[in-house]
Amino acid sequence: GKGNYNHFMQKEIFEQPAVIGDTLHAFINPATQTIKLPDMPFSFADATRLTIVACGTSFYAGLVAKHWIERYAGLGVDVDVASEFRYRCPPLPKGGVALFISQSGETLDTLAALRYAKSKGQKIVSIVNVPESTIARESDVVLLTYAGPEIGVASTKAFTTQLTVLACLAVTIGRENGTLAKDEEAAIVNALTEVPKHAAEVLHHDEALKKLALDIADARDVLYLGRGLGYPIAMEGALKLKEISYIHAEGYAAGEMKHGPIALIDQSVPIIVIAPSDELFEKTASNMQEAAARGGRVIFISDGPGLSKLGDMASATVELPKVADFVAPILYTIPVQMLAYHVAVHKGTDVDQPRNLAKSVTVE
Numbered sequence: 001g002k003g004n005y006n007h008f009m010q011k012e013i014f015e016q017p018a019v020i021g022d023t024l025h026a027f028i029n030p031a032t033q034t035i036k037l038p039d040m041p042f043s044f045a046d047a048t049r050l051t052i053v054a055c056g057t058s059f060y061a062g063l064v065a066k067h068w069i070e071r072y073a074g075l076g077v078d079v080d081v082a083s084e085f086r087y088r089c090p091p092l093p094k095g096g097v098a099l100f101i102s103q104s105g106e107t108l109d110t111l112a113a114l115r116y117a118k119s120k121g122q123k124i125v126s127i128v129n130v131p132e133s134t135i136a137r138e139s140d141v142v143l144l145t146y147a148g149p150e151i152g153v154a155s156t157k158a159f160t161t162q163l164t165v166l167a168c169l170a171v172t173i174g175r176e177n178g179t180l181a182k183d184e185e186a187a188i189v190n191a192l193t194e195v196p197k198h199a200a201e202v203l204h205h206d207e208a209l210k211k212l213a214l215d216i217a218d219a220r221d222v223l224y225l226g227r228g229l230g231y232p233i234a235m236e237g238a239l240k241l242k243e244i245s246y247i248h249a250e251g252y253a254a255g256e257m258k259h260g261p262i263a264l265i266d267q268s269v270p271i272i273v274i275a276p277s278d279e280l281f282e283k284t285a286s287n288m289q290e291a292a293a294r295g296g297r298v299i300f301i302s303d304g305p306g307l308s309k310l311g312d313m314a315s316a317t318v319e320l321p322k323v324a325d326f327v328a329p330i331l332y333t334i335p336v337q338m339l340a341y342h343v344a345v346h347k348g349t350d351v352d353q354p355r356n357l358a359k360s361v362t363v364e
């Protein structure tokens with residue numbers, strides 16, 4: 001049941017500190033502070049390239065993973081949505097590994113993409129939340145998310161636990177490839193271990209986000225901007241808002257604004273900026289300035305250092321804990337989930353069963 005919560009989605013958002021913790025426990029050895037994935041029948045050090053395929057929110061998890069794996073593990077990654085990948089008949093490298101991400105493990109396009117990759121000789125790894133699912137059964141290696149059943153159609157805890165597993169995978173590949181030094185691994189493991197605590201802190205912004213939701217509920221369009229690891233989170237935030245509140249929203253790479261979408265901006269368009277104070281902060285900040293100068297109402301999601309630099313330029317701010325760059329996407333997901341949730345509740349839409357959508361898409 002929903003317990004004390006009004007909706008499954010709300011319950012699942014609030015479960016995130018616990019289920020991220022459960023997922024970390026499965027893969028981190030607390031004694032050595034190292035990550036240990038299940039044994040695999042192959043080594044990532046032999047892989048020439050990694051192909052990641054998924055749909056919807058799981059696809060955005062793949063985009064975050066691309067950034068992590070290329071940056072920290074030195075392995076080139078292609079990411080695609082399953083419905084495009086499967087019909088393009090892409091050539092796949094000898095000795096390649098293909099990774100499929102699916103909460104349900106039953107998404108038809110993702111399964112078809114898996115079968116295609118298998119027919120092309122790829123080693124098949126999947127990240128699923130349902131151990132007995134078809135995708136799990138057809139994989140060489142299964143990495144589980146320990147999110148527990150996700151009932152709300154809008155995926156929340158499945159996404160942040162997928163990111164948790166993908167972070168562990170990126171570190172493992174980095175170790176095997178020799179691109180991640182022992183102390184770097186220890187620093188990332190340490191940051192990951194603190195994510196449940198920080199996630200719980202982020203949940204304290206619920207009331208503030210509920211108020212902010214009032215400003216968004218009447219908008220016709222909403223833009224979400226981010227760079228680097230923030231870009232997939234911008235797209236995830238936009239997808240959450242679209243699917244449960246029916247407000248048109250787009251997630252954009254902040255640096256792409258001046259290549260077109262900035263023409264949309266006036267006082268009526270709320271702009272949600274996802275900008276932890278990482279190495280790209282100054283760049284994102286200047287994109288935010290451009291948007292604010294055109295009358296856009298900016299909701300700025302950042303940390304203490306970021307807000308003290310730029311907080312006064314925004315119409316509203318959300319302050320998250322200052323964390324290592326690597327783990328920021330996991331935490332910055334939570335406020336955009338809560339914002340979408342409160343907008344939908346305010347509008348009175350069916351949060352857990354939005355129109356036209358099914359929890360698991362088993363048709364083409």
Ligand code: M6R
Nearest residue numbers: 056057058102103104107154155
């Ligand atoms: O079960 P899957 O992870 O394979 O599902 C993929 C998408 O259908 C799913 O993430 C969908 O986009 C969600 N409704 C997003 O909230």
